[in-house]
Amino acid sequence: MLTRILKTDKHNPSRRVLEEAASVLKSGGLVAFPTETVYGLGADAFNEEAVLKIFKAKKRPPDNPVIVHISNVDMLKEVSTSVPKRVERLIEDLWPGPLTIVVPRSQKVPAVVSAGLETVAVRMPAHNVALGLIKHFGSPIAAPSANLSGRPSPTNARDVYEDLNGVIDMIIDAGETFIGVESTVIHVTESKSVILRPGPIPIETLRKYLSDIEVHPSILTGNFQGTPASPGMKYRHYAPKAEMVVVEGVYDRVSEKIVETALEYLKSGLKVGCIVSEETARKLPSSVMIEVLAPRNRLDLVAKRLFSALRNMDRRNPDIIIAEGFPEEGIGMAIQNRLRKAAGYRILKA
Numbered sequence: 001m002l003t004r005i006l007k008t009d010k011h012n013p014s015r016r017v018l019e020e021a022a023s024v025l026k027s028g029g030l031v032a033f034p035t036e037t038v039y040g041l042g043a044d045a046f047n048e049e050a051v052l053k054i055f056k057a058k059k060r061p062p063d064n065p066v067i068v069h070i071s072n073v074d075m076l077k078e079v080s081t082s083v084p085k086r087v088e089r090l091i092e093d094l095w096p097g098p099l100t101i102v103v104p105r106s107q108k109v110p111a112v113v114s115a116g117l118e119t120v121a122v123r124m125p126a127h128n129v130a131l132g133l134i135k136h137f138g139s140p141i142a143a144p145s146a147n148l149s150g151r152p153s154p155t156n157a158r159d160v161y162e163d164l165n166g167v168i169d170m171i172i173d174a175g176e177t178f179i180g181v182e183s184t185v186i187h188v189t190e191s192k193s194v195i196l197r198p199g200p201i202p203i204e205t206l207r208k209y210l211s212d213i214e215v216h217p218s219i220l221t222g223n224f225q226g227t228p229a230s231p232g233m234k235y236r237h238y239a240p241k242a243e244m245v246v247v248e249g250v251y252d253r254v255s256e257k258i259v260e261t262a263l264e265y266l267k268s269g270l271k272v273g274c275i276v277s278e279e280t281a282r283k284l285p286s287s288v289m290i291e292v293l294a295p296r297n298r299l300d301l302v303a304k305r306l307f308s309a310l311r312n313m314d315r316r317n318p319d320i321i322i323a324e325g326f327p328e329e330g331i332g333m334a335i336q337n338r339l340r341k342a343a344g345y346r347i348l349k350a
């Protein structure tokens with residue numbers, strides 16, 4: 001299959017591009033498009049066959065459900081049977097935005113979208129290309145991140161192309177995404193509210209709306225007991241080819257430990273890669289392959305560059321990767337979750 005690439009402006013997408021992409025979706029095809037978080041791989045959410053193509057193209061396990069993207073609140077009512085009263089203000093304040101809400105699924109949404117679950121995950125993206133595409137299409141779009149299953153999510157069109165060229169119909173290239181890590185996923189019922197995946201909307205913000213909100217216990221430890229609340233939790237994700245370890249603790253110790261560990265590996269003849277802050281990068285010897293994230297205190301920039309740093313490091317083929325851990329505040333919880341997953345929960349305490 002020939003994958004067409006259409007370029008457009010991220011703030012003012014061209015009507016022609018949106019129309020062409022919408023017509024691909026109407027005929028049951030797959031279109032990768034940018035959202036504020038990462039690129040998504042879209043299909044008509046109400047077309048079972050089209051959604052099955054997403055799983056095939058990504059080699060995604062069939063038991064991992066996808067997110068339905070909407071452009072107005074009426075669409076939420078179309079895809080769900082009931083929305084808990086206590087998420088109304090959250091939706092009003094935070095949508096469009098990087099927050100996905102799991103709600104009871106309506107019969108209109110084919111079971112494959114939710115991998116057979118009775119619920120469906122829904123979000124309204126804050127990106128003019130994504131919103132414009134949903135509006136032109138006129139109906140909800142099912143879209144997981146546009147990467148091959150297990151790889152870091154794509155934050156630009158080149159990363160989508162690298163993973164999916166030849167197996168999808170179209171990529172809308174509107175440059176880099178704004179945030180860089182995927183949306184926060186929450187499940188809210190009348191009696192309980194849980195973060196299933198930490199993301200750009202941090203727990204500190206969610207607490208103002210849902211005083212009882214908890215982080216699902218498996219998120220930072222990677223331990224699952226029984227059936228995971230969100231199937232995505234149990235999969236190894238973002239995993240580079242080389243073994244990876246995350247160094248965590250108080251910063252001074254962390255940077256020391258990274259330098260010390262890198263030197264040890266170098267001595268034993270390994271090609272060492274480090275994914276680190278600007279501060280730590282300055283302390284490392286030049287024989288180490290380095291992917292610089294951002295200054296330590298700019299967690300927003302660390303999030304934005306994290307996935308491309310993982311992909312770049314992979315292209316450079318190190319034998320071992322040492323990554324710097326970051327504080328778990330704000331978007332830091334999402335950064336830590338992705339780093340730990342990438343490392344298969346190999347953590348070095350400094």
Ligand code: TXA
Pocket residue numbers: 035037038039040041064065066067098100102114117119120121125143144145146181182183184185196197229230231232233
């Ligand atoms: O920012 C994002 O959310 C991006 C962009 C493209 O919107 N999308 C994304 O989708 O990251 P995906 O499929 O890569 O991740 C969806 C996550 C998975 O961890 C999945 O298990 C969970 O959401 N999920 C989806 N439906 C669910 C459901 N009904 N119940 C629990 N978890 C669900």
Ligand code: MG
Pocket residue numbers: 144145153
């Ligand atoms: Mg994904």
